[in-house]
Amino acid sequence: MVRIHFTAADFTQVRFAPRPAPLAELHTALMTMCRPDQQVLFGRWRQRMFRCLPGAAGPLRDLVPGAEAPRFLDVFSETLQDARDTVRAFPPDLVRSEIERIHAPHPSPVPLWIRDLHQGEPAAWHLLHRAQHAAFETVVRPVWNLVQDLHRTEFTRHALTVAEHGIGAALTGGVPGARLHGDVWELEGPERDITLAGRGVLLRPTFHWTGHPLVADLPGHPLVVTFPAGPGLPLAPAGAKDTTEALAGVLGRTRADILLRLADEHTTTLLARRLGISNATASAHTTALRAAGLITTVRAGRAVVHRRTALGSLLVHHRTGPQGAPDGSGGEPMGQPSGEALPGRHP
Template sequence: MSELRFSLADVAGVRLAVSPVNETVMSMWAVASPVYYAVHLPWIDRARVAMRRPEVADRVRPLAELVRPSSWLPDFLTPAPRPNVEMAEQLDQIAATPPDVVVRDLLATTPRRPLGPFGQALLADPRGLLPQLVDALRVWYDEAIAPDWPRIRALLDADVAYRAAQLAESGAGRFFEQLHPSLRWHGDRVVSDDPFERDFDLRGRGLALNPSVFTSRGVCWNLLEDSLPVGAYPVRAVGTLWEAAAPPPGDPLARVIGPGRAALLHLLDTAITTTDLARLTGMSAGNVSQHLAALHAAGLVGRSRQGRHVLYRNTDAAGVLLRASRGG
């Protein structure tokens, strides 16, 4: 069990953001242990095809060696994300990690499992070999994550918008208890039901939180005394990530407003972008935009901006229509 102690400044400093490098790193767990990530099997099949290519496998090996099942991650691999941060910025941040921090974070992983050959070499020469690890991250992102990043990002952005509204409406205590079943707010601290036994004072630095599609069994903490504390928590609605959407057979709503618009309404219980709606439905982005404009004009869909993205979500009126069409 871990405890994170908050001051008023820490409560005010809680923020939410999306981390491309976090998804890149943690996706390696899914490739290595697909039985625990069955929801991602469509993606895992594609990622394993990429990994079997020798030119990819050789360059990604340093990352695969450090991100092992049942092993702790070196914390410098998952830095705190800034709002709207891009992968290239996070790679630059990792590349600039001081050698003593690389060594410290590598040694922190060894109580559970010894380092492999690359880890040992990186421990001995962090300045010389860190670029090789950064290259592995870049290659794995380009090969395995980037093709699906619009879909993944849309789900993560929708979660950030949802959680930000929760924080504003409910306050920090209720927010953390809704974030994951393993968390509870107790006085001036968050108590996390985990095996790490940390007692950590945030010391006025706040806490960065990022949703993750590849974090499945709890909140993964990155708690260091000299950097912004971070928590990666499981994203909502991850089961919808790889689905192709269509209205249910015989859907009465589709007969009234058309199958395309009905398909969108069935997906918009969660806020989502035009790009991801196009991927999920198989429609062109132009067709999706036309349908959304009509649904918005009819008061069935609302929209909001989250950073660089516009998110769409059903209104209460759409919810009434959907419940009626589903027989609810």
Template sequence: MSELRFNVADVAGVRLAVSPVNETVMSMWALASPIHYAVHLPWIDRARVTLRRPEVASRVRPLVELARPRCWLPDFLTPAARPNVEMAEQLEQIAATPPAVVVQDLLATTPRRPLGTFGQALLADPGGLLPQLVDAVRVWYDEAIAPDWPRMQALLDADVTYRAAQLAENGAGRFFEQLHPSLRWLGDRVVSDDPFERDFDLRGRGLALNPTVFSGRRVLWNLLEDSLPAGAYPVRAVGTLWEVTAPPPGDPLGRVIGPGRAVLLHRLDTAATTTDLARLTGMSAGNVSQHLAALHAAGLVNRSRQGRHVLYRNTEAAAVLLRASRGG
């Protein structure tokens, strides 16, 4: 069991953001233990093919060694994310980690299992070998995460929007208890039902919270004194991530509003961007934008801005139409 102690500044400093580097690093757990990540099997099958390519395997090996299943990650490898952070910025942050912090974070991961060959070498020469690790994360993102990032980001952004509204409407206590079943709020602290046994005072630094698609069992904490406090919690509706919802053959809704617009409505039960919808449907981004504009004008989709992205999602009126067309 872990406890995070808050003061007034910490409560005010709770912030939500999407971390592309978290998804890149934590995705290694799904590759290593697919039975525990069955929801991601469509991605795992593709990623394993990618990792078997020799030119990828050799460069990604440092990340594979450090992202070990059932072991802590070094905190510097999953830095606290700020809103709208880009992957390149997070890679620069990792590359700038002081050698002493690299060593401290590596040693903190060893209680259950000793470091492997690269981990031991990084421990001995953090300044010299850290660039290899940064390159490994960059390559894995480019090869395995970036092709699916619009889909992942749409789900993560939608969760941030939902949680931010909860925090604003209900306050910190109820927010944390709704964030995950393992969390309880005791007035000035969060108690986390986990095996980590941490007692940590945030000391006015606040807490960054990042939803993640690759952790489904508990909230994972970055709680070392030299790191910004952060937590990665399981995203809502992860089971929809790899779904491809298509209209049934002879869809009656398509005959009423047109097949292209019907296809989009069938996919907008979960929020998505124009780019994501174009990739999912095979339409051009311009065609998707035209359809979305018409659906929005008709009151069938809502749109909301998250940083540089605009998310679209069905309204209740669209849900009624879809239920009718599906025979429900």
């Protein structure tokens, strides 16, 4: 149980976020992707997202090796650029202490780029920003208009509740499982006591999360409570079908996966290893795709290298949206991690 202790001033400083935060919505989506208890309910969505995530997003997994993310990722700016600038502007001492806190319990070696981030190297920050952008374009961008519409609906509902019944009703009725006892607001979640001392609270709905409310508590900032709202299911673009499934319906599952991966060149052996098929099967599929004019194949030493043609890219554009490939970056898909967490708010 999370117990949040209000002062009289805090009750006058409860605000509802006027617009959604792109980086915050991304982080809750990544958290849902990594929740093992969601495999049945969100199974197809999770598999599709893991299959489509580009290699450029891989540093996010390095930064969050367990279930908790460093607090400098807890930003709620209303544009992706502002969010990245806010992350970059955190005090170096906070960044270093958070990296140490998150990575100290894990026995695996700390990746070199994380060490560089610890030292404030600009190249490491650029790598992190690129990872956030690549993940956002893949996971959230296709449904961002829907997120904005849902947020406006929640904002209106909150405003009406406050106007008709007061802030207490908004705190208990708007956040699932919340209770208000005098000046203590109780939320579902890990055992924790938080004293606001005049900082106030920012309420923020999220549409890719179905768990308990998430609390971001940064010194000197309002407490941010992110709570699940909306339909309670992974979002899909309005009127759209599963775009990856649509491509598979045209080509077949394996050939669709090969075409998606060939935004960058691959050898037959690398394709076979990434798809979990034999070299002979991979060769047969690439032969069919080459005969259809969707890929090219050239010899490089003892290997052959495949790459998507303009016609293949046009088909991917048509079937998977404006990014040209689900990864939106031309990088290697990450594949599904085995229990690793990606960034998200502190529980």
